[in-house]
Amino acid sequence: MSSVPASAFLALALILFCIGLYGALTKRNTVIVLISIELMLNAVNINLVTFSKYGLNPSITGQVFTLFAMAVGAAEAAVGLAILMSVYRNKKTVHIDEMDEMKN
Amino acid sequence: MENAWLIPLFPLVSFVILLLIGKQLKERSAYVGILATFVSLVFSIVVLFQRFFEPTYSAKFNWLTIGDLHITAGFEVNQLNALMLFIVSLVSFLVHTYSKGYMHGDERFSVFYVYLGLFTFAMLGLVISPNLLQTYIFWELVGLGSFLLIGFYFYKEEAKAAAKKAFIMTRIGDVGLFIGMILLFWQTKSFEYSEIFKAVNAGQVSGTMITLTAILIFVGAVGKSGQFPLHSWLPDAMEGPTPVSALIHAATMVAAGVYLVAALFPLFLASKTALLTIAIIGAFTAIFAASIGLVQTDIKRVLAYSTVSQLGYMMFALGSAGYVAGVFHLMTHAFFKALLFLAAGSVIHAVGGNQDIEKMGGLWKKLKLTGPLFLIGTLAISGVPLLSGFFSKDEILAAAWEGGHPILFLLALIAAFFTAFYMFRLFFLVFTGEFRGKDEKHVHESPGSMTFPMIVLGVLAIVGGYVNTPWFGSYLGDWLVQGNAKLGSGHAEGPVWIQLAATLFSLGGSFFAWLIYGKRSVSRDWLSGKGGILHTILLNKYYIDEFYQMTIVAISKGISYLFRFIDVFLVEGLVKLVTSIIQGLGKLGAKLQSGQVQTYGAVAFLGLAVLVVIFALTGGYLR
Numbered sequence: 001m002s003s004v005p006a007s008a009f010l011a012l013a014l015i016l017f018c019i020g021l022y023g024a025l026t027k028r029n030t031v032i033v034l035i036s037i038e039l040m041l042n043a044v045n046i047n048l049v050t051f052s053k054y055g056l057n058p059s060i061t062g063q064v065f066t067l068f069a070m071a072v073g074a075a076e077a078a079v080g081l082a083i084l085m086s087v088y089r090n091k092k093t094v095h096i097d098e099m100d101e102m103k104n
Numbered sequence: 105m106e107n108a109w110l111i112p113l114f115p116l117v118s119f120v121i122l123l124l125i126g127k128q129l130k131e132r133s134a135y136v137g138i139l140a141t142f143v144s145l146v147f148s149i150v151v152l153f154q155r156f157f158e159p160t161y162s163a164k165f166n167w168l169t170i171g172d173l174h175i176t177a178g179f180e181v182n183q184l185n186a187l188m189l190f191i192v193s194l195v196s197f198l199v200h201t202y203s204k205g206y207m208h209g210d211e212r213f214s215v216f217y218v219y220l221g222l223f224t225f226a227m228l229g230l231v232i233s234p235n236l237l238q239t240y241i242f243w244e245l246v247g248l249g250s251f252l253l254i255g256f257y258f259y260k261e262e263a264k265a266a267a268k269k270a271f272i273m274t275r276i277g278d279v280g281l282f283i284g285m286i287l288l289f290w291q292t293k294s295f296e297y298s299e300i301f302k303a304v305n306a307g308q309v310s311g312t313m314i315t316l317t318a319i320l321i322f323v324g325a326v327g328k329s330g331q332f333p334l335h336s337w338l339p340d341a342m343e344g345p346t347p348v349s350a351l352i353h354a355a356t357m358v359a360a361g362v363y364l365v366a367a368l369f370p371l372f373l374a375s376k377t378a379l380l381t382i383a384i385i386g387a388f389t390a391i392f393a394a395s396i397g398l399v400q401t402d403i404k405r406v407l408a409y410s411t412v413s414q415l416g417y418m419m420f421a422l423g424s425a426g427y428v429a430g431v432f433h434l435m436t437h438a439f440f441k442a443l444l445f446l447a448a449g450s451v452i453h454a455v456g457g458n459q460d461i462e463k464m465g466g467l468w469k470k471l472k473l474t475g476p477l478f479l480i481g482t483l484a485i486s487g488v489p490l491l492s493g494f495f496s497k498d499e500i501l502a503a504a505w506e507g508g509h510p511i512l513f514l515l516a517l518i519a520a521f522f523t524a525f526y527m528f529r530l531f532f533l534v535f536t537g538e539f540r541g542k543d544e545k546h547v548h549e550s551p552g553s554m555t556f557p558m559i560v561l562g563v564l565a566i567v568g569g570y571v572n573t574p575w576f577g578s579y580l581g582d583w584l585v586q587g588n589a590k591l592g593s594g595h596a597e598g599p600v601w602i603q604l605a606a607t608l609f610s611l612g613g614s615f616f617a618w619l620i621y622g623k624r625s626v627s628r629d630w631l632s633g634k635g636g637i638l639h640t641i642l643l644n645k646y647y648i649d650e651f652y653q654m655t656i657v658a659i660s661k662g663i664s665y666l667f668r669f670i671d672v673f674l675v676e677g678l679v680k681l682v683t684s685i686i687q688g689l690g691k692l693g694a695k696l697q698s699g700q701v702q703t704y705g706a707v708a709f710l711g712l713a714v715l716v717v718i719f720a721l722t723g724g725y726l727r
Contacts (some may be wrong), residue, residue, distance in 0.1 A: 025702050100699025
């Protein structure tokens with residue numbers, strides 16, 4: 001385990017974040033956008049865990065914090081999906097580019 | 105006398121009460137107004153009598169303190185003020201009473217009394233002011249009262265125009281007064297009359313400055329008192345209800361200009377030029393207005409020109425250093441001119457609103473009270489011996505002779521002739537001969553509330569002059585100048601022939617009027633018939649209004665067009681430019697708000713990326 005260097009974890013996190021960002025900015029389907037956001041969140045979580053192990057002051061705090069972040073992220077995803085459901089009922093669409101009520 | 109400050113407050117109370125509940129009181133509003141002015145009258149009489157035996161009382165308190173400057177407010181009861189208090193509250197009370205009958209049935213009856221209360225308050229406040237600033241405030245307030253009352257029938261176009269004209273023309277004068285006041289303050293560091301006189305007498309103010317300020321203040325008086333060249337608002341002001349004409353445009357407010365000159369008389373005495381200006385303007389106005397009055401056919405307009413002419417007389421007296429003569433004539437004029445106006449109102453009331461004297465006539469038999477009272481007023485103003493006008497006019501002519509202006513003296517004498525002529529012309533046309541209007545049966549005498557004030561004024565118009573006569577002693581004159589020798593002697597000594605000449609001229613005018621309009625043995629077209637040059641010029645008031653219309657009004661219109669042009673194209677253009685730039689920017693911003701969440705996200709990310717790059721390049725420090 002310890003043979004894997006920190007940079008590998010960070011690279012993984014970077015790739016995941018970029019994929020998430022790309023998805024969040026380009027996909028039309030709101031569900032995919034939400035999933036992409038989760039992806040970005042988890043990329044950050046990987047960073048946290050990495051630094052809690054390889055950082056200047058290694059401690060368990062980072063990992064505990066990650067668990068919290070995952071719990072909160074799950075709740076947030078539930079809320080996001082619920083909102084999406086009601087939007088769908090009103091607008092009969094899940095395409096994010098059609099949800100432009102705040103235009104101008 | 106300590107309580108003299110209460111006098112103006114009673115009409116103010118009436119004003120407030122009627123303002124609040126006048127609508128509910130309806131015609132009972134009259135009682136509130138009458139009661140308030142009656143209390144004022146009683147107080148004024150008490151104050152007047154106290155002033156006979158006690159010295160001048162004045163009280164003041166600090167109103168504003170700016171650095172070392174203390175601006176005070178207060179009141180003063182000197183001889184002139186006490187006399188004015190009495191005149192104003194008396195005429196005011198009588199007019200309040202008279203209006204009860206005259207305005208009967210008017211929809212805005214209580215509003216009329218509201219305005220009257222406001223005016224009376226302002227006028228009484230004006231005459232007890234001890235300093236210029238306070239005087240100026242009340243001066244503007246009476247102007248407001250006058251404006252409201254002239255425009256009382258605001259649904260009539262003429263009344264609206266007359267109200268505006270009166271306000272604007274008096275304002276022109278007020279600007280002069282204001283500048284004069286500020287200049288005096290600058291020179292003497294005080295608004296108070298006593299301080300100003302002290303500084304002037306001590307020679308602290310240069311001669312030129314005295315002349316300048318005196319003339320500027322006189323300009324204010326010219327506006328208010330309807331002197332030439334700002335006279336033309338006063339005849340137009342006759343569009344107001346007749347009691348208003350009697351109160352404001354005959355007895356009180358228009359006399360305020362004369363009062364102002366009298367109150368500041370020591371200042372004027374210090375400048376020969378200012379005095380001469382006043383004398384010339386006064387004498388010219390006297391004869392000028394009298395000549396217009398010769399041909400007017402509206403009963404109130406004849407009286408209005410007569411008022412202008414008589415005010416010119418007062419100014420002339422003051423300009424000839426005849427302080428007593430001017431104030432004395434102010435008093436007697438208030439009595440007989442108010443009487444004439446009230447009687448004219450009674451005549452108009454009787455013939456159902458008609459004011460054209462060509463359509464009256466033969467009213468002597470119908471109006472058993474108004475007729476004789478009008479005759480008394482006519483005799484008094486014409487200067488027929490033994491009535492009040494005779495004594496005051498005589499005093500003025502004597503003062504003028506003493507003052508040494510022979511030409512102006514002659515002008516005043518001719519004006520006296522004119523006065524007698526047009527007044528008797530009015531009298532004969534209205535009261536003798538055959539009735540020339542329609543609906544003769546309708547003619548009726550006015551109710552008691554209207555005749556009572558006329559009787560009081562009629563008595564005063566007869567006996568009012570006896571307080572200052574060359575035969576029984578000049579009580580009023582001596583009292584007025586008591587303790588202030590600078591104001592001149594209490595009585596102007598003129599040769600006996602002046603009195604004779606004055607009598608001769610006034611009787612001559614009356615006789616001439618009788619020949620033409622009473623006996624009709626001389627044709628009315630004797631000098632210049634209807635349509636004749638002279639008649640036309642006089643009927644059109646020397647085309648003064650037209651002249652103003654073509655010069656001053658046209659010029660100011662031209663200037664205003666120029667400014668309008670600048671405003672519309674330059675200023676507004678600039679403003680439009682600014683707004684359109686901002687609007688364009690706003691539209692651009694609005695376009696950015698596309699509602700596309702993903703675009704926002706991309707922009708935010710790009711911004712973050714730029715920040716990170718900058719951070720990386722500079723190492724976190726901006727240099």
